[in-house]
Amino acid sequence: MVVVALVVRYQFVDFETMDYRAFLSRWYQTIADAGGFAAFKNQFADYNYPYLYLLAILTYLKVPALIGVKAISFLFEVLLAFFAYRIVALKTQRFTLRALAFGVVLLLPSVVANGSIWGQADAVYSACAVGGVYFLMRAQASGRWRSNSWWACVFFGLAVSFKLQAVFVLPVLAFLLLRRKLPWYTLSAIPAVYLLLDFPALVVGAPWRTVFSVYLDQADSYKQLTLGAANLYQLIPVSGDVTWLAHAGIACAAVLIVGFLAWSVWKRPAVTPTTILLAATASAVIVPFLLPAMHDRYFYVAEILSVVLAFYLPLRYVVIPVLIQAAAIGVYYSSLTGDQGRSIGFGGQGNGGQGHGGPWDGAGGPGGARDGDGHGWPGGNQGGQHDGGGHGPDGGGGYTSGRGDSALTVYGSMMALAVMSVVWAMVSVFRKVSPTGHRAAELSVSRAHDSPAVSRA
Template sequence: MIRIARPGQVFLVAAAIVLLTVAVRLVLLDFQSMDYRMFVAQWYDFIKANGGFSALRYQFANYNVPYLYLLAVLTYLPVPALVGVKVISILFDLLLAFYAYKLVALKYPRGWVPFLAAATVSLLPTVVTNGAFWGQCDSIYAAFGVGAVYYTVRSRPWLACVFFGLALAFKLQIVFLFPLLLILVLLRKVPWPGLLVVPGVVLLLDGPALLAGANPVQLLSVYVDQAGQDTRLTLNASNIYQFLNVTNSADLIRTAGVLFTGTLALIVVLGVVASRMPLTIPRVILLAGVFAILVPFFLPAMHERYFYLADVFSVIVAFYFPRRLWPVPLLVQFASFFSYTPFLFGKVSVDLKLLAFSMLAALVLVTRELVLETRRPLTPIGD
């Protein structure tokens, strides 16, 4: 018998998750990573020294301006820069957990399972470390990305596209889920004009910087510049390039890797579309999990943090398919978290080839489940 949670109990449990999420992170706030010292702290100082929001007319950072807006807000508040930067990420950690809760609640509308999913996501080692310790902001685009998937399966395609646009405005890595968006468009779950909403949101958020006097060409080219910053095949990422010991022809392999990844993603897209399978909620969740792992696994020049979406969706797919996919979040977390250690602590705790094999095993399990799921008759989204 499924126990129905009372409103008072729901509030207490949700408050407990929020308090636990914050408490775990408080002990990490004092740490200053090299990324923070070399980039974010200098961006903050530049903004503060040049008049707050008016500083956005200058080109001084390699992040898109929505994140710089948040830093600009911090310069007006009586909060230490380090604490403020990390609080921003922690707030989006909570939003990320909220949308994980909402997605899992579609499968378990009664009881406490969705709260367990939210708590699990908020306490993932990579999620805790990324923002509260490292000072990174991957929870921002990930929260909007998970929200976009939620609004998709809730048959709110225009809002889903807005969330995809918000995610893209903060980080380019949301493109890992764009093959899913393409499937949704081709199967008419998202109207094709909705694709225009995604860049439209990005351009709209560029507006304040343009009004401050920013160069529009520089704003529009920020992701192009990011993509060309590093020519290494992998930057501690747990992906296929850990198995390659290449000293020559790295540029050729990188180009081939991009083409191969695009082709592989397109094969999955066309395979799903050609099969005409109904897009049920579990299938959309599985597709999101597959692409969140597959794309950064085969794409070159990936950082260790680029499996952040995989970290989150590995938990969500495990809650949807607990009998067979319970190992997936363990495999992904093992691979993802221990890939952080070379950068944060200057040492390799676990052989990176083993971490890549662990991520590959997770990809195989989720892909296998997707194939099995296509054979099960379930109610399509919106039907």
């Protein structure tokens, strides 16, 4: 399967997207020109430092930038598939099903497009986040919560260190903490790992304010309800200043999370590997669907977890990963035939609006010329007729719509159906592990713990 995956990805090895040319290649060159880690004395990228360390390693090894960037993604895609294999191994002894999970994840169209065509690094943080979910599930299946919780939080710390989007999965930690399954002190591993990974940048002379403000700067960089994402805001025809709608979406996401946590404390449903995986998947799907300023790639973790979840739920729920994958393929196609396609010849002129350009000049430093294509920072303003207002780090004012064309409305509708299906799955599964079925669920977990498959896992 790994060989097949390599052959598939080799077909796209020479493709250079706009993100790669405008950002990743320049970051690589900036690091190479500075001799490696010394480059981190100055800010030249809007990613957090751990991913830039990987680029620095590429420069030391003299790996060509384009091949190296895609190789990093592929290595973590294999790790993603490995954790999918291990999660399914907690459910079944059948090797064919575990291998199927590995192969499906490794060959998902959205996974191939993200890393091997686009050159993006979403597999890096997603592999760590899915690894964290695996260790939480293994803790419940084995009954060894302390050691597995430490490992889970270490992996979540790695995920957050690479990309802030990992927080979409973190509500599962609150669920287990309130159910008194997760030892509270293991949560300290998350900030500890984050600080440890930023330490090398501080050692070489990076200002501490710069090091610890990367995510704060990102959070304030975009002022559109949607940036190519197939979420709720593709379905709402609004115009003008819609900051109120952005705040409503944030509030709605918070209310849903708090409401679920409060319900779990009140009803005390049984905690099983299935409910852990379902809670993590639901969070990864619902949160970016409701939050504003989401990019086209922000459902990446949901794309992976929904596939793994299909091995735990009745067959009818396979509609969840099918809908999510269909929406992802559509969004990626819009992006890769729009602004990104200009660089790789995927056809036609991009249909992104004329917004603000990126903040980095031709030498990789801040404050220089802009590309003028409405591209902005990585992942911005692709795949639709955007109004161009309020985009980019210097886009002032409130939120604007950012809706795409009719195709993106269709993809948003698919994701809305996936959200409803996930909610229905949660209602169904958690009803079965409610107090009336609590003892049965515990016995089921106990029997699973005694099985040879779980012992080997």
